[in-house]
Amino acid sequence: MILDIKNVAVLGSGVMGSGIAAQVANAGISVLLLDMPSVHENKKNSLAEEAIERMRSADPAPFMSPEAIKRVTPGNFDDDLEKVKNCDWVIEVIVEKLEIKQALYAKLEKFIKSTTLVSSNTSTIPLHKLIEGRSETFQKNFTITHFFNPPRYMRLLEMIKEPKTSRETVDVLEDFCDVRLGKGVVLCNDTPGFIGNRIGTFWLQTGMLTALDMGVSVEEADAIFGRPMGIPKTGIFGLMDLVGLDLIPLIGQSMKASLSPEDSYCRNYSEPDVLKKMIADGYTGRKGKGGFYRLNKENNSKIKESINLQTGQYHPSLPVKLPLQDNLRALLLLPDRLGQYTWKVLSEVLSYAASLVPEISDHIVGIDTAMKLGYNWKYGPFELLDKIGASWFVEKLKKEGRSVPSLLEKVGENTFYRVQTGRLQYFTLKGVYEDVHRRPGQLLLSDVKLQSKPVIQNGSASLWDIDDGVACLEFHSKMNTIDPDIMAMIRQSIDEVSKNFKALVIYNEGTNFSAGANIGLALFTANVALWPLIYQMIAEGQQTYKALKYAPFPVVSVPSGMALGGGCEVLLHSTAVQAHAESYIGLVEVGVGLIPAWGGCKELVTRWMTNHQRSGGALVAIGKVFETIGMAKVAKSAAEAREFLYLRPEDGITMNRDRLLADAKAKALSMVKNYNPPEPQELSLPGSTARTALLMAVKALVKIGKASPYDEEISKKLAFVLTGGAADITDKQTEDQLYKLELDAFMMLIKNPKTLERIEHMLETGKPLRN
Incomplete structure (x- = not known):
């Protein structure tokens, strides 16, 4: 039996088949995507090729990156079925008709290795019928892997266990689908519709x-x-x-x-x-x-x-x-x-x-x-x-005189779940409780919280001990928006970890890592003209994030879902990031008439200016940052976040959310020995010449109606910061100088009524206003 899956074939390029192929490719695996041959002799692969093309422009996108698309090779059943001999796993996703599936399996069996795993994505045909007439080896290596649509985004994968399927087949596929494809694998009985x-x-x-x-x-x-x-x-x-x-x-x-x-x-x-x-x-x-x-x-x-x-x-x-x-x-x-x-x-x-x-x-x-x-x-x-x-x-x-299922009678006055000695347990058919088990390599903060109390906490954040000298900072404000309590907890956590821990991870199990700063609080403060308070909040935030960056221990941030604005800036100031594959990261402040001011401009321009793999000079690098922030670009996957340099090449990506905390903890511990904080960097920014070039492009967009006059005003402030303000290219810009540029630009914008209109509109509708 194979120990790893390196090549996969997907038979059937419809919506489900092509989506499954895309998710396998997202995991870094080569995929052969086959379908019926076209009647056109020169376009026999057209069904599979057209499926790949559709996925290129689909929204939501099945592929996480352009590289993933390159891993899918189209083909057809007539010419290419023999290529499955090189595949470790073959997934059948053709029409839900038993006789057609069985006919395909008969052809398939002539080409596959004795170790090749085969599965069907069916949800309507029993497994025992699918394998009728097949060899003992085929039956041993066969199961059902029922993906939910769309395969990239839906985490459930139902796997069917049947007496003739070997335990090894189930174990290998369960492990691969969990770790590499990011699925929550649920073993089901072979019944109609499964669970x-x-x-x-x-x-x-x-x-x-x-x-x-x-x-x-x-x-x-x-x-x-x-x-x-x-x-x-x-x-x-x-x-x-x-x-x-x-x-x-x-x-x-x-x-x-x-x-x-x-x-x-x-x-x-x-x-x-x-x-x-x-x-x-x-x-x-x-x-x-x-x-x-x-x-x-x-x-x-x-x-x-x-x-x-x-x-x-x-x-x-x-x-x-x-x-x-x-x-x-x-x-x-x-x-x-x-x-x-x-x-x-x-x-x-x-x-x-x-x-x-x-x-x-x-x-x-x-x-x-x-x-x-x-x-x-x-x-x-x-x-x-x-x-x-x-x-x-x-x-x-x-x-009401209705029948009561026996399981409901059996549980009586008890509950179906309980916590006993710090462990989550469930009620069984035997009438006793058993522990809820996690698969090896899965660590949930919710489990940790059953067994302990926070080291420190306030209304918006808590610090937890997750063992082995690692602490976990959890945000739990509404949508995990960054507010003064979270800022205070970051500073307290730095002090606590410096004394009593080896490393810090910043992680939570909310839907989103952080939706950014609490703009409702900003709007309220601005409406009563408490400008000194806003100035203080931004300045303290800058110093808090700076302290995070230069902490005397590794800081690993662990995003999943949205990490926007101030949430993105947490990632940019961390030693490393271990991101869930489905992380949507971006600096989106221009959508509410502002610019990033907790170091987002500073950190992103530093990354692009010091990126040794970039082509072109300083103007090209600054142009990339200006475009990314000015257009509020949000990476639609962790893989895409690397393209924007929201994530660095060495930052990790975890496919399964339940493995995210364990992977982050391991990354943090791997960095502890001989750890030294990063050295401060100074930049030579090009000044007014570059600024003129950047703003010419914005003027053109305003002229054709693709940007508003106020977009141009925001862009002027952003360009001023990114190009180093009034400094000359021969001057070196320190971090503190760039922080000051961000702060001054932010304060000018927050006082503008058009910015307040944008914030209010976002709070009311959830959509940006282009006034």
């Missing part, structure tokens, strides 16, 4: 049909099955629009054909007339003219509309405000129509999930993990039952 789609599509079906029966609007349903449940704001109907309404009946019919007629899925299943008509009229969701929601263009503006489930007519969509939306049980107890709807849907879904153990998974952790990673639920079904109260839930079911 995610079995429960997820039942939830969508139940939510839709119950809304129809009870006269609940699509906005009301999505408001309920959104924030109160810890579910993305798409809710039920918005998610169906995203998936595609034409797929909903296909999935439902497949499930109905595969399951027992007594299964709740089948007993509750139907296809409402309103859905049939929408599909017939081309309203198939976001990929069509719209779905349950649509955008109607009137008078050069777009109006979001939603369908009336009873009449089939569209009307302007209005937000729904729910009472008690942070208290789930209280919402279930509301006596009105919405409370009754919430209980009806949730009780069906949670009861169904409980009834499926151990049919679809041997334990509740796999089910909760699948729903969280595959459907982006914050809480899995059993975590929701703990929030509601399992015993209360059972009692309410009994009062």
Whole structure:
């Protein structure tokens, strides 16, 4: 059996197949992407080639970098299938028809090595049927690896275990998909829909049909099955629009054909007339003219509309405000129509999930993990039952004369999860608790927090001991925005780590590392004209970040999600970065009429000026920084962040978020021995000559209407800083001088009413204003 996977073939270049190929390429692996040959003799690879081209311009992008695209080689089944002999893993992603898959496997078996692993991405055909008629070796090396779409962004990968699949096959693929592809691998039983789609599509079906029966609007349903449940704001109907309404009946019919007629899925299943008509009229969701929601263009503006489930007519969509939306049980107890709807849907879904153990998974952790990673639920079904109260839930079911799954009866007054001696445990079918295990190399701060208390903390940040002499600074303000408490905690952490630790990592398990400075606080302070206070906040921030950069120990910052503005500046002042592959990093201050002033301009221009691999002189380097900051460019992956020099070549990238903290800790410890802080650098910046050249380009953009006059004003301040202010090219610029240029430019901009308009607009809409 192979110990590593170095070459992969993907058979089928449709949306899923090409997306899987892209994610394998993102992991640095060479991929052979094959599909049916074209009838055109000179373009036999056109299906695979066109799939690659589509992905180049797709948004969201399947590829993390241009280098990843180069790792995918297109081909066709007639001419290139024999090339799979060089592959360690072959992933089949063709049409969901058993006979066609089996025919392909028969051809494939002639070429693959005895050690080649083979898997199918199917979610509808049982594994034991797929391998009928194949050799013992093929069956031993075969499993199902069900990716969720889009493969780059959806973390769930369901892997099916079957008696004929060898343990070694499962182990090798599980390890590779976890470490290299960044997937949360959940082992499932070989049942229809596995875990995610079995429960997820039942939830969508139940939510839709119950809304129809009870006269609940699509906005009301999505408001309920959104924030109160810890579910993305798409809710039920918005998610169906995203998936595609034409797929909903296909999935439902497949499930109905595969399951027992007594299964709740089948007993509750139907296809409402309103859905049939929408599909017939081309309203198939976001990929069509719209779905349950649509955008109607009137008078050069777009109006979001939603369908009336009873009449089939569209009307302007209005937000729904729910009472008690942070208290789930209280919402279930509301006596009105919405409370009754919430209980009806949730009780069906949670009861169904409980009834499926151990049919679809041997334990509740796999089910909760699948729903969280595959459907982006914050809480899995059993975590929701703990929030509601399992015993209360059972009692309410009994009062209504409804059946109670045995697992719910068994848990009684207990909870499905508990913390015992600092360890998270789950309730088993045996009626006892077992520890929730992490895979080797996974370290979660949430686990650390169960076993200890913060070393120091305040309202926005905490410092934790994560063992081996490493401390972890955690931000936990709203969206992890940088505020005075976080600044204070950074300074306190530097003192604490200097005395009692070897190294510091800056990490949190929020959705985003940091959305930047707290601009709401800045707006409030500016509106009451407390200019000395703003000046002090920026100056203290500069000194705090400088202290971080020159700390007498290694500082490793660990971004995931957004690291914008002040969050990006934390990374720029760290000794090293260990970034999650899905990190979106950028200096975006111009979007609110400002420039980076906590050292972002200084650090980025220093990186470009001292980058030995850059071509051209100082003006080229400064031009790159001017463009990056002036256009508020955000890297859409950690790999792309290296191109902008937000990350350095030696900074690490981790594919799996659950491995991020462990990798960062290891990086920090590797730097401890003989560690010395960096030496201060001085720059020779080109001054007014370069400034003139930079601003000519901006004037041209203003002239053609692609930039506003106020964009030009901001650009003047940015160019003044990046080119060294009034200094001559023969002068050396120190860090403190560049900090001062940033601070002065920031203060001039924050006092301008147009900047305040931009900040206010961003806070109200979440979008930049180009005034």
